[in-house]
Amino acid sequence: MKQTDNHILVIFGASGDLTERKLIPAIYNLYCRSFLPEKFAVLGVSRTKFTDEEYRKKVILENKHLKDNGSADKQAAFSEKIHYHAMETSDPNAYGSLKDRLTQLDISGNYIFYLSTPPSLYEVVSRSLSNVGLSNEEDGWKRIIIEKPFGYDLKTALELNKQLLSYFAEPQIYRIDHYLGKETVQNLLITRFANSIFEPLWNRNFIHHVEITAAETVGVEKRGGYYDGSGAMRDMIQNHLLQLAALVAMEPPVQATESAIRNERMKLFQSLRPLSPEDIEKNVIRGQYTSATIHGETVPGYREEEGVSPESRTETYVAMKFFIDNWRWSGVPFYIRTGKRMPTRVTEIVIHFNPTPHHLFVKNTGVMNQDNMLIIRIQPDEGMLLKFAMKIPGEGLRVTDVDMDFHYKDLADTYIPEAYERLLLDCIQGDATLYARGDAVEAAWQFIDPILKAWETNPNIKMYGYPAGTWGPENADDLVEGKHKNITWRYPCKNLSNDGIYCEL
Numbered sequence: 001m002k003q004t005d006n007h008i009l010v011i012f013g014a015s016g017d018l019t020e021r022k023l024i025p026a027i028y029n030l031y032c033r034s035f036l037p038e039k040f041a042v043l044g045v046s047r048t049k050f051t052d053e054e055y056r057k058k059v060i061l062e063n064k065h066l067k068d069n070g071s072a073d074k075q076a077a078f079s080e081k082i083h084y085h086a087m088e089t090s091d092p093n094a095y096g097s098l099k100d101r102l103t104q105l106d107i108s109g110n111y112i113f114y115l116s117t118p119p120s121l122y123e124v125v126s127r128s129l130s131n132v133g134l135s136n137e138e139d140g141w142k143r144i145i146i147e148k149p150f151g152y153d154l155k156t157a158l159e160l161n162k163q164l165l166s167y168f169a170e171p172q173i174y175r176i177d178h179y180l181g182k183e184t185v186q187n188l189l190i191t192r193f194a195n196s197i198f199e200p201l202w203n204r205n206f207i208h209h210v211e212i213t214a215a216e217t218v219g220v221e222k223r224g225g226y227y228d229g230s231g232a233m234r235d236m237i238q239n240h241l242l243q244l245a246a247l248v249a250m251e252p253p254v255q256a257t258e259s260a261i262r263n264e265r266m267k268l269f270q271s272l273r274p275l276s277p278e279d280i281e282k283n284v285i286r287g288q289y290t291s292a293t294i295h296g297e298t299v300p301g302y303r304e305e306e307g308v309s310p311e312s313r314t315e316t317y318v319a320m321k322f323f324i325d326n327w328r329w330s331g332v333p334f335y336i337r338t339g340k341r342m343p344t345r346v347t348e349i350v351i352h353f354n355p356t357p358h359h360l361f362v363k364n365t366g367v368m369n370q371d372n373m374l375i376i377r378i379q380p381d382e383g384m385l386l387k388f389a390m391k392i393p394g395e396g397l398r399v400t401d402v403d404m405d406f407h408y409k410d411l412a413d414t415y416i417p418e419a420y421e422r423l424l425l426d427c428i429q430g431d432a433t434l435y436a437r438g439d440a441v442e443a444a445w446q447f448i449d450p451i452l453k454a455w456e457t458n459p460n461i462k463m464y465g466y467p468a469g470t471w472g473p474e475n476a477d478d479l480v481e482g483k484h485k486n487i488t489w490r491y492p493c494k495n496l497s498n499d500g501i502y503c504e505l
């Protein structure tokens with residue numbers, strides 16, 4: 001069991017949405033499950049003036065995201081651990097009073113600083129903490145958690161890493177990517193490296209292509225202002241989807257340790273084949289949702305959303321094809337796509353195996369895809385599905401596809417922690433395995449940067465509109481090339497085992 005020291009978690013951006021929706025509920029769950037040490041405190045920091053009592057009311061009593069999993073007494077006891085400090089985060093002179101407040105709380109010299117602020121404040125906050133000695137580890141450990149977006153492009157990511165490293169050392173810096181904290185994402189390592197049946201097939205000799213989808217039904221909601229300056233490439237692909245690709249494709253680590261696992265993820269990013277200007281034109285498709293009626297309700301197009309420019313050319317959908325230049329994956333295409341306002345919310349990885357070398361049997365017509373597939377469902381209906389061929393009972397030797405599936409919901413009494421819960425606990429315990437290392441973030445940007453630059457400068461690259469509630473621009477299907485004429489993406493449903501026409505969305 002790893003050690004959980006007494007500590008204070010300082011949250012900058014404490015009156016924001018993330019704190020209320022994810023961070024406080026995650027800490028509360030850890031508290032209810034007795035993962036927190038005897039002495040700990042949370043200190044919320046932001047500009048708005050709250051007393052401790054008012055802040056506790058906001059983030060605990062009136063917080064609808066807090067699961068009712070503890071008794072009233074438990075909640076009251078937890079509430080006592082929450083404190084608030086109003087200050088101007090962008091003012092370096094305000095940090096002396098923050099330090100005094102931390103000393104007054106008298107918990108321990110171990111601090112986590114969680115930066116849930118706009119990225120423009122990352123530099124000033126880390127510099128000011130360092131100026132007043134709050135990055136110094138003489139009297140206890142100091143860790144800083146940086147939320148995404150980590151940089152806006154390669155240049156700004158390099159600058160940000162450089163700035164952070166002048167105030168904190170790399171082992172003190174935790175760059176969060178909440179996808180890595182998802183239980184099903186961590187299970188990728190177990191699926192691959194704790195089973196002997198998959199890994200021997202996990203290479204160019206047996207895998208035809210790999211597909212990763214992260215679809216959302218929601219639009220940009222209240223985040224239009226942020227999103228319009230970001231887009232799907234920066235918001236989802238550069239971080240979450242590339243991290244998924246790394247876990248699917250990386251080599252086995254020598255040991256299950258932080259540095260071994262992070263080294264392998266890093267090596268994978270370094271093996272991504274850079275996209276040429278022609279590849280970008282041909283193999284990266286971007287789209288933007290337009291207004292449509294979904295289940296009788298008219299939803300606005302992206303350009304009509306609050307905070308979004310009416311002439312915006314920001315993408316809400318990306319589909320792309322790329323290759324990994326290493327021994328294992330030579331010649332195997334990877335297809336990834338993400339989009340807002342898709343027909344269903346689903347994140348999954350589909351491993352498409354090669355067809356049999358010689359076709360002995362007539363396949364049943366009307367089957368969507370006739371080769372073996374392993375589907376690793378990240379969310380929802382978390383689980384795994386293997387599709388394989390079977391003889392249709394009766395005369396002749398006719399073949400159809402059947403499913404073998406495992407669903408997390410079938411596990412009795414299993415508690416599946418939220419991503420933030422797992423990640424916060426790891427940081428408290430000093431384990432950065434599921435956080436992104438600086439060099440890996442830079443390598444991921446290195447791959448993405450030319451696409452963003454091409455989109456800015458090449459007027460030939462189209463932006464396709466797609467009606468809200470659909471699977472995005474139709475030509476994304478043309479990206480997927482294969483042995484069958486009609487090969488496309490898998491069109492998943494809410495339930496893992498269904499796809500295609502018979503679907504609950």
Ligand code: BG6
Nearest residue numbers: 148178214216235236240347379
């Ligand atoms: C966030 C993005 O990082 O991930 C959001 O900024 C997106 O735009 C979200 O909605 C998706 O996360 P999840 O866990 O709901 O798949």
